[in-house]
Amino acid sequence: MYKNFFRYLISAIFLLGFSVNSNADFKVGFVYVGPTGDHGWTFQHHEGRNAVEAAGIKTTFVESVPEGADAERVIRQLAQSGHDLIFTTSFGYMDPTNKVAKDFPNVKFEHATGYKREHSNVSTYSARFYEGRTLLGHIAGKMTKTNTIGYIASFPIPEVIRGINAMTLAAQKVNPNIKTKIVWVFTWYDPGKEAEAAQALIDQGADVIMQHTDSTAPVQTAEKAGVWSFGQASDMQRFAPKSILTSIIDDWAPYYVERAIAARDGTWNQQDTWHGLKEGMVAMGPYNSAMGADLVKEVEQLQKDLASGKVHSFTGPIYDQKGNILVAEGKVADDGMLAGMSVYVKGVEGDIPK
Amino acid sequence: MSLDISFIGILIGSIMASSVPLILAASGELITERSGVLNLGVEGMMIIGAISGFALMVITDNLFIAIVGSMLSGVIISLIFGFLTQSLLTNHVATGLALTIFSIGLSAMLGKNFVGIPGKEFPILFSSLRESIPFFGPILFGHSIVLYFAFALPFLTNYFLKKTKLGLVVRAVGDSPVSASNQGINVILVRYCCILYGGAMCGLAGAYLSLIYTPQWIENMTAGRGWIALALVVFATWSPIKVLIGALIFGGITILQLHMQAIGFRIPVQFLSALPYLMTIIVLVVISRDSRKIKLNTPTSLGRIFYKEK
Numbered sequence: 001m002y003k004n005f006f007r008y009l010i011s012a013i014f015l016l017g018f019s020v021n022s023n024a025d026f027k028v029g030f031v032y033v034g035p036t037g038d039h040g041w042t043f044q045h046h047e048g049r050n051a052v053e054a055a056g057i058k059t060t061f062v063e064s065v066p067e068g069a070d071a072e073r074v075i076r077q078l079a080q081s082g083h084d085l086i087f088t089t090s091f092g093y094m095d096p097t098n099k100v101a102k103d104f105p106n107v108k109f110e111h112a113t114g115y116k117r118e119h120s121n122v123s124t125y126s127a128r129f130y131e132g133r134t135l136l137g138h139i140a141g142k143m144t145k146t147n148t149i150g151y152i153a154s155f156p157i158p159e160v161i162r163g164i165n166a167m168t169l170a171a172q173k174v175n176p177n178i179k180t181k182i183v184w185v186f187t188w189y190d191p192g193k194e195a196e197a198a199q200a201l202i203d204q205g206a207d208v209i210m211q212h213t214d215s216t217a218p219v220q221t222a223e224k225a226g227v228w229s230f231g232q233a234s235d236m237q238r239f240a241p242k243s244i245l246t247s248i249i250d251d252w253a254p255y256y257v258e259r260a261i262a263a264r265d266g267t268w269n270q271q272d273t274w275h276g277l278k279e280g281m282v283a284m285g286p287y288n289s290a291m292g293a294d295l296v297k298e299v300e301q302l303q304k305d306l307a308s309g310k311v312h313s314f315t316g317p318i319y320d321q322k323g324n325i326l327v328a329e330g331k332v333a334d335d336g337m338l339a340g341m342s343v344y345v346k347g348v349e350g351d352i353p354k
Numbered sequence: 355m356s357l358d359i360s361f362i363g364i365l366i367g368s369i370m371a372s373s374v375p376l377i378l379a380a381s382g383e384l385i386t387e388r389s390g391v392l393n394l395g396v397e398g399m400m401i402i403g404a405i406s407g408f409a410l411m412v413i414t415d416n417l418f419i420a421i422v423g424s425m426l427s428g429v430i431i432s433l434i435f436g437f438l439t440q441s442l443l444t445n446h447v448a449t450g451l452a453l454t455i456f457s458i459g460l461s462a463m464l465g466k467n468f469v470g471i472p473g474k475e476f477p478i479l480f481s482s483l484r485e486s487i488p489f490f491g492p493i494l495f496g497h498s499i500v501l502y503f504a505f506a507l508p509f510l511t512n513y514f515l516k517k518t519k520l521g522l523v524v525r526a527v528g529d530s531p532v533s534a535s536n537q538g539i540n541v542i543l544v545r546y547c548c549i550l551y552g553g554a555m556c557g558l559a560g561a562y563l564s565l566i567y568t569p570q571w572i573e574n575m576t577a578g579r580g581w582i583a584l585a586l587v588v589f590a591t592w593s594p595i596k597v598l599i600g601a602l603i604f605g606g607i608t609i610l611q612l613h614m615q616a617i618g619f620r621i622p623v624q625f626l627s628a629l630p631y632l633m634t635i636i637v638l639v640v641i642s643r644d645s646r647k648i649k650l651n652t653p654t655s656l657g658r659i660f661y662k663e664k
Contacts, residue, residue, distance in 0.1 A: 037462065037465065037470075037573040039469060183612050185612075191570070196612055199609075201612075239570065
């Protein structure tokens with residue numbers, strides 16, 4: 001009897017020891033599309049990783065991983081080398097992430113900004129950046145003198161198109177005469193090209209520049225040319241103190257810490273997370289005093305209303321470029337429609353590259 | 355689009371500014387290649403020039419030191435390539451590729467503490483003339499000294515290769531190192547000098563990006579311009595003037611296609627984005643059809659390892 005008891009006790013201690021051991025060995029991997037020093041998109045994900053590390057969890061990261069075949073190799077490598085949870089932080093990692101997840105059912109995967117969850121160990125997460133774009137559109141519509149807003153776009157994916165639409169709708173609401181001029185640069189990150197795109201838009205009459213690319217070059221170009229601009233992904237104010245009206249800031253840290261702890265403690269579940277101003281995943285940088293106290297107050301109120309859900313970025317009636325109704329009067333766009341958005345709303349010029 | 359004459363002047367001015375790094379790097383690489391050495395490390399030397407220039411500017415607050423330092427750093431990096439390929443006789447292609455990969459990593463490491471620091475404004479010359487003369491003002495004036503140097507460089511390079519004795523020596527070494535060696539020319543020394551010169555120009559091209567064009571340091575900020583400069587040298591069939599033309603076309607179409615997008619031309623954007631590459635190749639192929647001239651300009655022993663038999 002006692003003999004058996006001791007046997008159980010010893011095996012229990014062993015098991016406990018093992019689980020403690022595996023706790024200590026718990027590792028989280030991160031795959032970045034840009035360098036950690038881009039001071040934009042990847043920089044913010046890296047800040048999130050730092051927070052995970054500060055919570056006492058071991059992490060590894062691989063930076064500047066091109067979207068495509070290379071990505072799969074890197075993700076597989078991380079899965080093979082004993083990482084228990086892997087964050088893949090760019091839209092283009094969607095298929096590689098799902099492919100690797102199939103072969104490693106015990107490893108958890110978190111893919112940013114995607115929509116495919118083909119296996120039970122893949123979660124997706126994204127931020128409602130469009131809520132920030134709504135605020136930018138409101139400000140831009142009020143601040144522009146030439147009624148022309150210049151928009152530097154990266155790739156024609158729903159994420160980018162959603163931002164263009166949200167911004168345009170908000171700007172139209174305060175200024176029906178505004179035009180949105182869009183330049184596609186087909187890169188997330190090329191400071192020289194982004195600067196050239198900003199300059200081209202300024203030369204074509206835009207006096208507010210907005211970007212959906214990751215470097216600080218566009219805001220610096222705007223500063224030099226004396227036009228307004230907005231920071232992207234992180235607070236870029238010190239690069240263009242006069243020109244930047246505010247920045248959209250991505251704050252991944254709380255989500256990363258929460259998910260890493262859940263995975264370590266075995267409470268991780270597959271989910272699709274889409275957080276915004278309310279949860280703080282999207283935050284706004286300081287508002288430039290050049291906006292004037294009234295406009296700042298107005299925008300702060302709008303920010304509160306967006307966070308509380310009183311105002312939605314995509315409230316009907318919304319029409320596409322041809323005049324077909326997308327969202328009926330009094331309705332708001334549902335998340336499914338937002339996630340797959342692939343047409344411009346009325347008032348945006350040009351065609352979406354196919 | 356306001357197609358008035360002063361707008362076109364501004365447009366040409368910004369096209370010139372965007373082609374400077376290509377002109378500098380390609381002119382440097384051209385001399386290296388004319389001496390028979392194929393250095394694929396252009397991108398790497400540029401990125402090292404970019405970080406050293408920016409770091410020195412932050413540390414010393416002196417733009418002159420920053421510019422000279424960026425050239426020196428290009429020289430140091432190319433010295434590694436020179437030592438490997440000329441003294442240890444390694445393969446040019448593999449060594450050059452390794453140099454680029456190594457430099458991109460090294461620059462990221464060196465630059466860790468310089469991310470997020472705004473750059474300093476670089477002085478421009480004749481800024482008052484730029485405003486007062488329509489059309490020609492923005493083309494000829496209001497640029498940095500590096501731009502004027504870059505636009506003089508292809509002509510100087512042409513003169514050097516065609517009219518000077520040293521230029522003849524470089525060409526001889528590139529065409530037939532064995533005969534040159536038999537003539538008493540120190541082939542290895544000449545090639546070393548050409549490699550180091552190429553390094554200095556690539557370093558300067560990088561510093562132009564981090565100090566003047568987009569004054570800041572961010573990782574990988576050269577974004578492939580070194581590779582375009584390399585391709586330009588080949589498509590320009592090793593002629594300095596054609597390198598200048600190619601760089602201007604590339605910079606020109608890059609900027610024009612952005613303007614066309616902003617105006618709202620109904621041309622597929624992907625096609626517009628590919629246009630700079632396409633047009634540059636077409637134009638350079640058309641202007642260098644003369645096969646006799648190509649033979650004359652092509653360094654015959656490009657990329658071949660030379661060693662002196664003792």
